[in-house]
Amino acid sequence: MNEISTIEKTVLSEYKYGFVSDIEADEAPKGLNEDTVRFISAKKNEPQWMLEWRLKAYRHWSRLAGEEPKWPNVKYPPINYQDIIYYSAPKQKVDLNSLDEMDPELRRTFEKLGISLNEQKRLTGVAVDAVIDSVSIGTTFKVQLAELGVIFCSMSEAIQEHPELVKQYLGTVVPITDNYFASLNSAVFSDGSFCYIPKGVRCPMELSTYFRINAENTGQFERTLIVAEEGSYVSYLEGCTAPMRDENQLHAAVVELVALDRAEIKYSTVQNWYPGDKEGKGGIYNFVTKRGICRGESSKISWTQVETGSAITWKYPSVILKGDNSVGEFYSVAVTNNHQQADTGTKMMHLGKNTKSRIVSKGISAGVSNNSYRGLVHVSKKANNARNFSQCDSLLLGDKCGAHTFPYIEVKNNSAIVEHEATTSKIGEDQIFYCNQRGIDTETAVALVVNGFAREVMNQLPMEFAIEAQKLLAISLEGSVG
Amino acid sequence: MLTIHNLHAGIEGKEILNGINLEIKPGEVHAIMGPNGSGKSTLASVLAGRKDFEVTEGSVEFFGKDLLGMPPEKRAGEGLFLAFQYPVEIPGLSTTNFIKTAVNEIRKYRGEEPMDALAFLKLMKEQMAMMDIDQSLLSRSLNEGFSGGEKKRNEIFQMAMLKPKLAILDETDSGLDIDAIRIVANGVNKLRSKDNAVLVVTHYQRLLDYIIPDFVHVLYNGRIVRSGSKKLALELEEKGYDFIKNEIDVSEEVNQ
Ligand SMILES: Nc1ncnc2c1ncn2[C@@H]1O[C@H](COP(=O)(O)OP(=O)(O)O)[C@@H](O)[C@H]1O
Ligand SMILES: [Mg+2]
Numbered sequence: 001m002n003e004i005s006t007i008e009k010t011v012l013s014e015y016k017y018g019f020v021s022d023i024e025a026d027e028a029p030k031g032l033n034e035d036t037v038r039f040i041s042a043k044k045n046e047p048q049w050m051l052e053w054r055l056k057a058y059r060h061w062s063r064l065a066g067e068e069p070k071w072p073n074v075k076y077p078p079i080n081y082q083d084i085i086y087y088s089a090p091k092q093k094v095d096l097n098s099l100d101e102m103d104p105e106l107r108r109t110f111e112k113l114g115i116s117l118n119e120q121k122r123l124t125g126v127a128v129d130a131v132i133d134s135v136s137i138g139t140t141f142k143v144q145l146a147e148l149g150v151i152f153c154s155m156s157e158a159i160q161e162h163p164e165l166v167k168q169y170l171g172t173v174v175p176i177t178d179n180y181f182a183s184l185n186s187a188v189f190s191d192g193s194f195c196y197i198p199k200g201v202r203c204p205m206e207l208s209t210y211f212r213i214n215a216e217n218t219g220q221f222e223r224t225l226i227v228a229e230e231g232s233y234v235s236y237l238e239g240c241t242a243p244m245r246d247e248n249q250l251h252a253a254v255v256e257l258v259a260l261d262r263a264e265i266k267y268s269t270v271q272n273w274y275p276g277d278k279e280g281k282g283g284i285y286n287f288v289t290k291r292g293i294c295r296g297e298s299s300k301i302s303w304t305q306v307e308t309g310s311a312i313t314w315k316y317p318s319v320i321l322k323g324d325n326s327v328g329e330f331y332s333v334a335v336t337n338n339h340q341q342a343d344t345g346t347k348m349m350h351l352g353k354n355t356k357s358r359i360v361s362k363g364i365s366a367g368v369s370n371n372s373y374r375g376l377v378h379v380s381k382k383a384n385n386a387r388n389f390s391q392c393d394s395l396l397l398g399d400k401c402g403a404h405t406f407p408y409i410e411v412k413n414n415s416a417i418v419e420h421e422a423t424t425s426k427i428g429e430d431q432i433f434y435c436n437q438r439g440i441d442t443e444t445a446v447a448l449v450v451n452g453f454a455r456e457v458m459n460q461l462p463m464e465f466a467i468e469a470q471k472l473l474a475i476s477l478e479g480s481v482g
Numbered sequence: 483m484l485t486i487h488n489l490h491a492g493i494e495g496k497e498i499l500n501g502i503n504l505e506i507k508p509g510e511v512h513a514i515m516g517p518n519g520s521g522k523s524t525l526a527s528v529l530a531g532r533k534d535f536e537v538t539e540g541s542v543e544f545f546g547k548d549l550l551g552m553p554p555e556k557r558a559g560e561g562l563f564l565a566f567q568y569p570v571e572i573p574g575l576s577t578t579n580f581i582k583t584a585v586n587e588i589r590k591y592r593g594e595e596p597m598d599a600l601a602f603l604k605l606m607k608e609q610m611a612m613m614d615i616d617q618s619l620l621s622r623s624l625n626e627g628f629s630g631g632e633k634k635r636n637e638i639f640q641m642a643m644l645k646p647k648l649a650i651l652d653e654t655d656s657g658l659d660i661d662a663i664r665i666v667a668n669g670v671n672k673l674r675s676k677d678n679a680v681l682v683v684t685h686y687q688r689l690l691d692y693i694i695p696d697f698v699h700v701l702y703n704g705r706i707v708r709s710g711s712k713k714l715a716l717e718l719e720e721k722g723y724d725f726i727k728n729e730i731d732v733s734e735e736v737n738q
Pocket of ligand 2: 522523
């Protein structure tokens with residue numbers, strides 16, 4: 001039988017993270033109105049200015065009257081925003097003096113996720129924050145980081161402990177009116193991570209957050225803010241999983257990065273939200289706004305993402321290159337299988353002189369999925385000598401899936417050099433047979449070809465993450481050929 | 483070790499192999515020669531298990547097992563190796579990583595533990611020296627941007643790493659200069675033992691000066707029309723394939 005025609009026998013491997021933990025939750029009533037916003041703010045004991053900010057966002061959002069963005073190349077039934085629970089917190093002591101006090105069930109959840117919040121694991125050199133449903137659970141290595149002046153805590157804590165920093169930066173990169181989902185997030189965000197790297201400090205360990213949606217009917221709206229002061233450096237990792245549920249769940253996060261003079265922020269994501277079952281039932285709607293600004297000269301922001309999960313992904317990690325000589329990078333692997341849909345890419349906004357950006361996007365589609373790259377390279381009038389290089393490659397497994405590329409280029413300055421290359425290839429029967437002939441079964445062969453295809457991006461990930469991500473690619477395509 | 487009995491195979495209803503019979507015993511080297519399009523690569527592909535080809539009649543036994551019933555990776559596990567006429571490129575996959583995966587998958591098939599990194603490295607070094615292959619080639623993406631000669635040498639290098647019981651070389655000599663042919667032949671000869679066999683598919687007799695065959699078969703229109711000793715290869719070289727073609731075509735006309 002023809003190798004490619006057998007691709008139709010696509011079977012999604014069992015989603016490994018699909019368990020539900022039996023954790024008692026403290027929830028807001030379903031639905032969204034001003035009272036919900038007040039409820040969330042009150043739960044978090046927030047100062048008045050924070051509540052005002054949220055309400056402003058809420059009012060803007062409600063004026064949009066359900067006008068979700070229509071331009072992405074994705075299809076889904078209307079979302080009933082009144083049927084979602086906007087706040088769900090594991091019921092447990094708010095103040096965790098030590099991680100030992102953590103609810104044992106919660107602890108087991110993390111063990112299943114392969115996350116250790118255990119300080120004994122310090123050798124791995126990764127400081128972990130974990131957000132389950134809406135609330136941040138514990139931040140490891142706090143003390144060690146504090147000695148360097150690095151702040152790494154939950155957003156709720158930052159609002160309490162470092163209000164001046166939050167006030168100064170929150171919403172400066174992604175304004176509350178930026179887009180439908182960003183406005184929604186601004187109104188109801190419940191937690192997330194906050195990082196602040198002081199002047200001249202190279203953060204000695206990877207900072208990492210794991211996001212987990214657990215409770216039913218809840219949305220997750222986390223908010224992350226990273227500020228890197230002059231000459232500082234930080235590498236931040238983010239991982240996501242969710243239980244298998246028949247209904248779709250909404251995840252609308254906002255991430256803001258601020259890099260000042262000569263600062264560098266490296267932000268890596270391995271996104272493995274539940275993608276839905278083989279028939280396309282259930283799965284996470286991942287509608288996320290991520291943006292960084294290179295505010296200072298010679299600063300650098302680099303996004304790396306490996307996207308394997310979610311029923312729908314709608315996400316464009318972007319960089320505003322404001323400072324002269326600043327650099328923006330976007331490295332992406334997006335895998336879609338079965339009925340998954342992804343519309344993802346980046347925006348590189350060249351405002352400063354001699355700014356450079358590099359885009360490497362690798363889309364992999366299998367099953368009857370749809371994978372779109374959407375990218376904008378904008379060079380403003382004053383951005384002399386701006387450079388961009390974009391490489392967008394698509395790999396198709398089978399002939400029922402789709403790959404699409406939507407590159408937008410706006411150049412207002414003649415000295416700019418903007419290069420765009422795009423390729424589409426099919427995983428070859430010849431490649432699979434060649435591997436088979438060397439004793440390698442088809443599943444492993446697909447993993448080899450796909451990982452080869454994605455290598456340039458995988459190389460950008462920190463070591464521990466890269467191995468995890470490689471396995472993830474293999475798992476999410478299991479059974480898609482042969 | 484290999485018994486091919488009345489093998490018929492084709493593609494999309496078109497018959498390419500028309501009843502092949504061949505017996506290969508451990509320790510033997512067989513050469514298959516024949517004009518372009520006679521079905522040599524098809525025979526190699528069918529033996530290796532390429533799915534495009536449909537076997538319509540006949541049987542193949544490999545160490546007493548039904549070869550045609552096995553998927554290609556199992557055939558490899560059983561000790562069958564094909565050096566491809568046109569090796570395939572896999573961008574981004576390092577040659578070393580590929581070979582390591584292959585070695586360990588075959589070991590797994592045989593119920594052996596994966597080879598540890600050190601032992602693997604040692605084996606690589608030995609075989610690299612023998613095949614005159616540079617380390618830098620092996621760290622590059624599999625076959626990507628390799629010259630024709632490098633690709634062929636890489637095939638034989640993989641053979642040396644996997645140590646198959648039956649190696650089928652499909653036109654491994656084409657595109658190689660005389661020095662490269664010597665290296666390749668040397669690699670093949672090193673593998674020769676009383677337990678292993680080699681099936682050399684070639685268009686020219688040149689390679690057979692270095693890999694001395696015990697038997698030479700001439701394939702024409704999907705059938706073995708002549709078998710003989712090394713001398714047959716020399717005779718073909720001297721007279722060209724036309725003399726065989728004429729002979730066969732005439733006898734076919736007579737029979738009709
Ligand atoms: N994939 C294929 N599809 C259709 N015809 C093929 C295919 N492969 C080989 N053939 C045909 O089969 C015959 C034998 O080809 P091949 O086995 O490659 O010959 P050789 O290796 O002896 O030159 C030729 O006529 C060729 O055109
Ligand atoms: Mg051939």
